[in-house]
Amino acid sequence: MIELQQGDLLWQPSAETVENANLTRFMRWLAAEKDLHFGSYDALWQWSVTELGAFWQAIWDFCEVKASRQGAFALANAQMPGAVWFPEARLNYAENIFAQMTNSRPAFLCEDEDGPLVEWRWAEVYRQTAVLQHHLKQLGIGQGDRVVAYLPNIPEAIIACLATVSLGAIWSSASPDFGSKAVLDRFAQIEPKLLIAVDGYRYNGRPFDRRDIVNQLQAGLPTLENSIVIPLLDDTPLPNTFAWPDLLNSVDEPPELTFAQLPFDYPLWILYSSGTTGLPKPIVHGHGGNLLEHKKAVIFHNDLRPGDRFFWYTSTGWMMWNYQLGALLSGSSIILYNGSPSYPMLDRLWALAERSGMTYFGLSPAFVAACMNAGIQPNQQHDLSKLRGIGSTGAPLPVAAFEWLYQYVHDDFALESLSGGTDLCTAFVGGCRIKPVYAGEIQGASLGAKVQAWNGSGEPVVGEVGELVIAAPMPSMPIRFWNDPDGARYQASYFETFPSAWRHGDWIQFNERGGCVIYGRSDATINRKGIRMGTSEIYACVEAIAGVLDSLVVDLELLDRDSFMPLFVILAEGRTLDDNLRQQIEQALRTQLSPRHVPDAIYQVQEIPYTLSSKKLEIPVRRILLGHPVEKAANLGAMRNPESINFFVELAQTLSQ
16 A cells, blocks of 8 residues: 655545536636636635735625625725725624525534434524523623623524624633633633623533632623523522523513624624733634635635535634634534533544534544544444535644545545634635645635745745745734734734734745645744754654654753753553654654654653643743743643643753753
8 A cells, every 4th residue: 555645636626516616606706797717716816815805895795795884995905914994884793694594404403412413493593692682782781892601612602692793792702611710811801791601511421510610700800790601500590690591581572683783893702812821812803804704714615505514623712613603604504512522432523424414524633633543434334425525723634634534534525624713713724625635735825815935034935834924914814902002912913023914923835736734833843953843744743653642842942052852742541652662753753754853852741731722832831841930931721731731840840950
């Protein structure tokens, strides 16, 4: 069997796939309506990043944005930062969601660990949203007020979000697996007026009571005026709260749902940076920018349409939850899952794909790696024939994962590795249904996203690794950070290195056909004796070895000493880091990557430190190992597993001796 290599062709769209793709329909529409003719995706992309105003106006028109006013200008000022989009427009994100309302298909399907798959019809979603909107008004919630949610990925979270933003209030959410400090670090900054929370949740077959956390949030948020609690574990009411069922059942005649007509750049929701050091940055996104971007992304890049069923495994603490909500803008239904992806078995989500008739499955490289290491073969147990798209994000998808998905799902779907982030609430490199899929590659830059690799002189490069920049404005760039009146934090976060372009903080390499590979964070790259290597390359190599479940690598450059590069690995149950496995890891890195990137030491650990948004804490671990105090190196409240840092604190003491 020939080993698959990066760049090998894996999938070619059929003539029927190209013919039926939304991108093809769009190009035909541009030819008929605008006399614009494009023979390829690359030509369309070039136009989309050159004629920005015309492109985004075309997105508005083709995708039939619902607005009380559009205005004469799509792009009044192309300065970055500071671009001004659709300055005269008046619209509402939630109104465009409900514009897809129909009796012919469900709005969403939901499942938790212990319950059956349940369909939610649009009429019921509308009714509950309208009733909740009525109660929010009664509680004094209006334009500009912040409503914060401590909720899992359940239908009530979507209803609460839609009711909030329909009024012009601003939404912000966190998952109930976040501890109180992590939540307060986020929510306290934005001074919310209302909290919507659960009393607890279930995960991996266990209940997790969150009533004490809710009490701590109420005490730690002095601007709160009211709280609403959704009882998932216990019907016993919490003091000083309204019970969600009581509110939803208290109106005899459902009121009409209304939609505040808001400026294009009016705040929609607030998301948060990972917060590995210091307080997380509250990133404010606008109604119009996210509306246009999400329509473009889900219709053209995920190729969603009415009748599709879209799923992404996510929580309310990750921007993919907001993106998942945006999938409704395509007319597709969305699938919600609340619980562990491996309970009671690792094939749980593959079984959900079959039960729900899923047509698009969003997953992570870590989930694929877990399936690979467990030896499961989903298509041997489940009918996955309805899947016509699989998306992956959160980290680079290695070549072996590409190969496994085509072998054990089926061989005729679009595998869309994509990358973007909380900062833009979208993917700016990702899928293209009319182009081939090559192993280990992202298909290319998204429409309207002038993503390039720049060298240190600020020049675009192809065929070599450079800083990932966005060289032209996009509507979904943040309108600001909260509590950043002069824009200094915003400027420093994205425009300090290249004043004329958005620096995202990743290493990326484009090839001649427009495909790209992301090599990890640019500030965590391993540079050994002049040879630069992205951490993701090292992870892909190490984690392809049987028995290695996860890994983390850092390079400790020390004054007056050679650098020291330790590698940390989690091994499968029953495996130990013996000499044979050490040699196997070293040999793989030496032969597949570079002899200079063979680690100086390998350590077996029980856990790799992760942020709440599932990012490896490379930089904080590096700082700790260089001797920085843990309280200055890492924000433990922003970690998924803060106890994992103890190993590195102890190791730092050993290394300093």
